[in-house]
Amino acid sequence: MCLAVPGKITDLHDEGGVPMARVDFGGISREVCMAYLPEARPGEYVVVHVGFAISQVDEEEAARTLADLRQLGVLSELQE
Amino acid sequence: MKYIDEYRDEHIAQSLAAQIARRTTRPWNLMEICGGQTHTIMKYGLDELIPARIRLVHGPGCPVCVTPIEVVDKAIEIASRADVTFASYGDMLRVPGSHSNLLRVKAAGGDVRIVYSPMEAVKLARALPERQVVFFGIGFETTAPPNAMAVWEARREGLDNFSMLVSHVLVPPAIRLLLGSPHNQVQGFIAPGHVCTVMGYWQYETLCRDFHVPIVVGGFEPADLLEAVDMLVAQLEEGRAVVENQYVRSVRYEGNVVAQRIVEQVLEVCDRKWRGIGVIPQSGLRLREEFAAYDAERIFGVGEMTAEEPAECISAEVLQGLKRPTDCPVFGVACTPENPMGAPMVSAEGACAAYYRYRRHSIQPSEVA
Numbered sequence: 001m002c003l004a005v006p007g008k009i010t011d012l013h014d015e016g017g018v019p020m021a022r023v024d025f026g027g028i029s030r031e032v033c034m035a036y037l038p039e040a041r042p043g044e045y046v047v048v049h050v051g052f053a054i055s056q057v058d059e060e061e062a063a064r065t066l067a068d069l070r071q072l073g074v075l076s077e078l079q080e
Numbered sequence: 081m082k083y084i085d086e087y088r089d090e091h092i093a094q095s096l097a098a099q100i101a102r103r104t105t106r107p108w109n110l111m112e113i114c115g116g117q118t119h120t121i122m123k124y125g126l127d128e129l130i131p132a133r134i135r136l137v138h139g140p141g142c143p144v145c146v147t148p149i150e151v152v153d154k155a156i157e158i159a160s161r162a163d164v165t166f167a168s169y170g171d172m173l174r175v176p177g178s179h180s181n182l183l184r185v186k187a188a189g190g191d192v193r194i195v196y197s198p199m200e201a202v203k204l205a206r207a208l209p210e211r212q213v214v215f216f217g218i219g220f221e222t223t224a225p226p227n228a229m230a231v232w233e234a235r236r237e238g239l240d241n242f243s244m245l246v247s248h249v250l251v252p253p254a255i256r257l258l259l260g261s262p263h264n265q266v267q268g269f270i271a272p273g274h275v276c277t278v279m280g281y282w283q284y285e286t287l288c289r290d291f292h293v294p295i296v297v298g299g300f301e302p303a304d305l306l307e308a309v310d311m312l313v314a315q316l317e318e319g320r321a322v323v324e325n326q327y328v329r330s331v332r333y334e335g336n337v338v339a340q341r342i343v344e345q346v347l348e349v350c351d352r353k354w355r356g357i358g359v360i361p362q363s364g365l366r367l368r369e370e371f372a373a374y375d376a377e378r379i380f381g382v383g384e385m386t387a388e389e390p391a392e393c394i395s396a397e398v399l400q401g402l403k404r405p406t407d408c409p410v411f412g413v414a415c416t417p418e419n420p421m422g423a424p425m426v427s428a429e430g431a432c433a434a435y436y437r438y439r440r441h442s443i444q445p446s447e448v449a
Contacts, residue, residue: 051197
């Protein structure tokens with residue numbers, strides 16, 4: 001129910017006064033309401049829940065934590 | 081897909097599990113609140129990857145599972161009307177009410193439609209001005225902004241044939257109830273990452289302080305959950321009890337303030353009954369008085385309906401983490417996803433459905449005979 005999926009904004013438009021975006025989810029494109037994320041721009045990644053963008057992916061933070069996780073893998077191999 | 085696949089990396093999962101094993105000196109009971117997280121744990125067998133001394137207990141975070149039986153009865157009553165088009169998230173259709181479910185209403189000719197977003201229900205109201213379009217507004221904090229926006233938008237457009245049957249629930253009061261119970265054995269919580277994406281995680285600080293329990297906001301992929309477990313075990317082993325955020329790529333301390341503002345204008349906190357648990361004070365959201373014209377309970381006069389829950393189903397204990405689905409005598413026998421007795425067997429996020437789907441092989445043949 002609280003399922004939300006990250007996707008990339010491909011364009012922004014207005015639908016009867018409601019800010020909307022096309023968001024690409026690994027090749028599948030969907031209409032997403034952007035009312036709760038007015039600052040997001042095309043090319044950026046957003047987390048989408050039931051047709052609404054609810055947060056912007058912090059790409060720098062994501063890259064840093066992923067690097068930490070991969071580093072952990074290297075360290076545990078060294079310890080084995 | 082970016083921001084998903086890399087968190088399913090087996091190598092990362094193995095090294096996180098090894099780190100948890102190195103840290104763990106004694107048994108710990110941890111609860112993941114969200115049913116989506118339960119699903120990931122079962123699907124990837126994360127509970128079998130981590131040390132056996134770390135026990136993962138499944139929480140009540142499945143909105144379909146905790147929606148009270150009388151609310152399902154109200155939905156059935158409304159959806160059965162000839163002038164109503166009833167729109168719902170798909171998971172609610174099989175949930176048993178007292179005597180029927182929405183799928184049977186649909187089979188009997190009722191206009192019941194599955195929608196992916198509440199805005200699709202608003203679109204239906206626009207397209208079908210001669211029909212009363214009712215949306216089944218359930219969910220946790222994550223779904224409150226979308227549902228609130230549907231009501232907001234209906235009012236902005238002056239749609240007088242749109243209404244919502246609201247049964248919203250909130251996570252922190254449920255954690256407080258679990259921690260206050262004399263039966264509680266949970267020593268650390270994985271907070272739901274998407275609820276916190278909307279609400280932030282400042283609300284959880286008082287829970288940590290009041291009960292001296294660590295809470296880590298966790299994501300939904302295997303690496304997220306293993307890292308959250310690792311962070312909880314680290315806190316427990318060191319005797320710390322604070323809120324930490326594992327799901328940094330989506331969750332900010334203050335949450336999505338724009339979304340919170342609309343929710344506050346449309347919905348207000350109320351006492352709410354949880355299926356299997358009972359009334360939890362200040363644990364729900366309902367429409368504010370100024371949006372009464374969009375309240376399906378009032379429009380269709382179903383506010384007073386009550387119902388009893390089936391006695392055979394142990395979902396109450398399952399939802400509170402006191403029993404496992406496989407402890408239930410009817411699990412996989414009289415209760416299956418095709419013919420569910422309780423809601424946790426219906427929803428893809430329900431603990432019973434997750435066990436049925438991924439752990440059926442572990443049931444003894446004598447039990448399924």
